[in-house]
Amino acid sequence: MDIDNDHTVRVAGISRLRFETDGPGIRTLVPLSGCRLDCAYCINGNLRSFKVGSPCSPEELLEQVKLDDFYFRASGGGITFGGGEPLLHGDFIRRFCEICPQEWTVAVETSLNVPREDLQGVLEVVDHWIIDIKDLDSARYLEYTGESNDDVLSNLEFLRQLGVAPKVLVRVPWIRGLNTRKEAILSATHLASQGFKTETFDYLIPKDFLKKYSDHKCDFLPGSLVDLGDDKPDVPRKGSFSIHEQIKKLHELLTTPLTGVYE
Numbered sequence: 001m002d003i004d005n006d007h008t009v010r011v012a013g014i015s016r017l018r019f020e021t022d023g024p025g026i027r028t029l030v031p032l033s034g035c036r037l038d039c040a041y042c043i044n045g046n047l048r049s050f051k052v053g054s055p056c057s058p059e060e061l062l063e064q065v066k067l068d069d070f071y072f073r074a075s076g077g078g079i080t081f082g083g084g085e086p087l088l089h090g091d092f093i094r095r096f097c098e099i100c101p102q103e104w105t106v107a108v109e110t111s112l113n114v115p116r117e118d119l120q121g122v123l124e125v126v127d128h129w130i131i132d133i134k135d136l137d138s139a140r141y142l143e144y145t146g147e148s149n150d151d152v153l154s155n156l157e158f159l160r161q162l163g164v165a166p167k168v169l170v171r172v173p174w175i176r177g178l179n180t181r182k183e184a185i186l187s188a189t190h191l192a193s194q195g196f197k198t199e200t201f202d203y204l205i206p207k208d209f210l211k212k213y214s215d216h217k218c219d220f221l222p223g224s225l226v227d228l229g230d231d232k233p234d235v236p237r238k239g240s241f242s243i244h245e246q247i248k249k250l251h252e253l254l255t256t257p258l259t260g261v262y263e
């Protein structure tokens with residue numbers, strides 16, 4: 001879903017010389033604007049719009065990022081496409097990969113919540129996958145993003161069946177008020193058992209962000225949670241979710257043969 005013709009997308013806030021934070025080696029992070037989710041604590045809120053950033057063609061992007069060619073080659077690094085949701089710009093990514101040095105590696109940071117065609121479109125050119133899974137629990141995912149995670153789970157299984165799992169890092173956040181640390185670890189453990197690399201982390205929410213959004217949007221988050229510290233205990237949340245039920249559902253999905261996915 002490129003917003004302009006001729007493989008041009010909007011790019012905002014290119015970040016150079018990142019080391020091991022968005023994939024291996026020294027990398028340049030290229031955020032592509034536009035996302036179909038509505039995460040309660042979106043840290044790139046301005047990039048949810050497809051209209052933010054400067055229009056850029058793959059050729060123009062190459063001109064901007066090639067000054068770090070030496071570092072990319074020397075470190076096994078390259079370009080990481082983030083967002084927004086980069087997989088909505090598969091044509092752009094494919095074209096860029098055609099013209100950039102083949103020694104560079106290409107990574108995507110994605111929610112994986114995209115139609116299967118968008119995933120298939122970049123399979124051959126992506127070297128590293130970094131997946132922001134949000135939460136495996138469908139109810140919590142819906143509450144947090146406003147969307148179903150059916151595509152996420154299905155696409156994850158698709159990657160696993162293709163044998164891509166070792167190239168996939170799934171990040172599992174512990175988000176105060178949404179899930180618990182234990183649930184995040186259980187999710188990561190399950191994903192690791194499927195062959196994925198996993199990482200759990202404490203999703204720290206800026207105070208200002210909470211003040212801005214908690215009143216009208218994040219009603220599952222207690223208003224007192226403005227002073228977040230590393231050692232804060234899990235907080236109660238509205239509703240009752242069972243990660244075990246979700247893992248059971250995921251297991252069923254993973255053990256159900258998919259049809260037509262390799263066409």
Ligand code: SF4
Pocket residue numbers: 035036037038039041042043044045047048083084085111
């Ligand atoms: S997937 Fe990323 S860009 Fe999209 S709403 Fe969520 S945090 Fe924001």
